[in-house]
Amino acid sequence: MTELLKTYCWPLVGGLVGLLLAALIITIGFFKTLVILIFVALGIAAGLYIKKTGILSNLFK
Template identity: 45%
Template sequence: MDYLERYRYPIIGGIIGGIIAIAIFTIGFWKMILLLILISLGVMAGLFLKKTGIIEQLKNRK
């Protein structure tokens, strides 16, 4: 258990890297790049909406 706690982040990074590698080989490099760009845009839009409170204002208006 101490081994997992000590190397938790490298293990998580390796698993994520493996998943990305499998996705690249499965769906292709450019499709994977497009997917990562779209995910990044979605995360940025979500953070922007949370930071500005637009969704909360719309919820409270009703």
């Protein structure tokens, strides 16, 4: 079973992301879903920037 999950890990993740997006679009609409995705992308970018520069790790030392 674990070998099967290792083999098909990324297709399963992609399927779950697609299912989540479809549920969001159906329940709250396309543009609200688009706004959520934009904020998620901005949050990821900010997190990567903070990790890359080490701002928080320097702040808490």
